[in-house]
Amino acid sequence: MLSKKKIFTLTCLFIFISWSLFSLYYYNKHIVTIQEYKVGERIEVSEGIVIINSIEVHDFQRDYLDYDEWFYKILQRLPVRLQRFAMKVMAFYTEPYTFDLGANGIEGRIMYVYGIYVSNENKSMFYKDSLRINAYAAAENGSYLAGTGSGYVAGDGRNYILFHSSGKFFLNEYSPDSNDKLIINVKDTLSNENYELNLAPTWETNKYNFFNRPPADYSFSPDIAVSKFIRAAIYKEDLRTAKGLIGPQASDLLWEKLDHDKWSGTQGRVTQYIGSYLGYRDVFSTTITFEEFDKSEDILEQRILLNYNNGEWKIIDVSSLKAISDS
Secondary structure, three states, X not given: OOOHHHXXXXXXXXXXXXXXXXXXXXXXXXXXXXXXXXXXXXXXXXXXXXXXXXXXXXXXXXXXXXXXXXXXHHHHXXXXXXXXXXXXXXXXXXXXXXXXXXXXXXXXXXXXXXXXEEEOOOOOOEXXXXXOXXXXXXXOOOOEEEOXXXXXXXXXXXXXXXXXXXXXXXXXXXXXXXXXXXEEEEEEOOOOXXXXXXXXXXXXXXXXXXXXXXXXXXXXXXHHHHHHHHHHHHHOOOHHHHHHOEOOOOOXXXXXXXXXXXXXXXXXXXXXXXXXXXXXXXXXXXXXXXXXXXXXXXXXEEEEEEEEEOOEEEEEEEOOOEEHHHO
């Protein structure tokens, strides 16, 4: 006959093994694969420019989770310091992705085309309430791989739009493991003009999990590049990362210009495409405004300029800090 101590030990062991298997099941539900090809190609359309940033192939589709009402009721009763932990635990024990993308025994994938559209001055980026630019991806055999779904992100003060197109396809139509070429077709829906890019992708494969999440849809945004630079250069004091984001011909003076005590104040940011600057093409400028909490001083601003080249953002210049009234 088992002693109480052994029964207790076996019970704990059973609970631990059950919890481990349960957790392993959900951990595997967060493992996804993204194959990416950096395009970095620029197309001049009739009334602006289109930059095709990248193409991605996903073996999953995101599911947007909606937690039950009971969870939020419990969450509100927890101390603030525990609420974030509870959200992480709840997010872990969910199934955030759909992997069943195929049909009739043929595996399926989703392809995304990501880009930036900049319209010429005073030209609308929309036609009949839709983005004027459509980007499609097709295989050499003519099968459309991306283009059935699309979306975009705009922002206050921006003169450009981040966009994407997407579509499901089967691996018998196109396989990233093959040497087949791809065709990116960019169409201006107002002028009906078409532009083609013929590509021979070399795919980079990355696996992600719960602790190393896949990047956001528009992680190639210039805003994100500027934020990453500021976090590395100012807040985290990670100069190695910051230096890796600076262009080779940038002036050493930019470090002196960033060395001020206004970063602790309230900040506002607006990014715009400004075109050519210091011999660079496709330059974006992020204007950062600094305002003291007590508003006892003038509102100050500073510009960080970055260049898009071959799919990468590089900081090329930083303006001096000055009062907006002096602009």
